[in-house]
Amino acid sequence: MEVGLLGELGIRAAFGLSALGAIIGGAIVGAATIGAWKKAILMKKAPSFLLLAFAGQPFSNTIYGFITMNVLMDAAGRGALNEFQLLFMGTFAGLGIGAACLAQCYCGAAASEMFVETDGKGYGHLLIIIGICETLALLSMVFTIMYA
Secondary structure (H helix, E strand, O other): OOOOHHHHHHHHHHHHHHHHHHHHHHHHHHHHHHHHHHHHHHOOOOOOHHHHHHHOOOHHHHHHHHHHHHHHHHHHHHOOOOHHHHHHHHHHHHHHHHHHHHHHHHHHHHHHHHHHHOOOOOHHHHHHHHHHHHHHHHHHHHHHHHOO
16 A cells, blocks of 8 residues: 555654654763763773763664664555554654653653762662663554554
């Protein structure tokens, strides 16, 4: 089945908006991680590479957007969704994944700061909070896939 322009926009929006959230979030958490390393050095502490877990978190969200885009392309090829369904599903899935990534990165930025100031205490708790935000991105992807 041939997909119109609006359907194509929706399909691509699933990935594009996810990636946009990851890019903006990556800049936020990356800058915070660099700042935390700087603070550690100024405090005469070794900069911990555990902070890379916070800085690397946006990558998974682009994968979720890519998977969602591919599922929507497949649904379009089967004729399972019309142009407007593709537009809205792709756009809102991308927004959901991208917004969850921004939330995740803001939490990661705060976690980087806390990790350095508390000498690494609470690392598991910090990862749990970040994982909660990650779950929101996953749910955006999964619910879109369920209805595609």
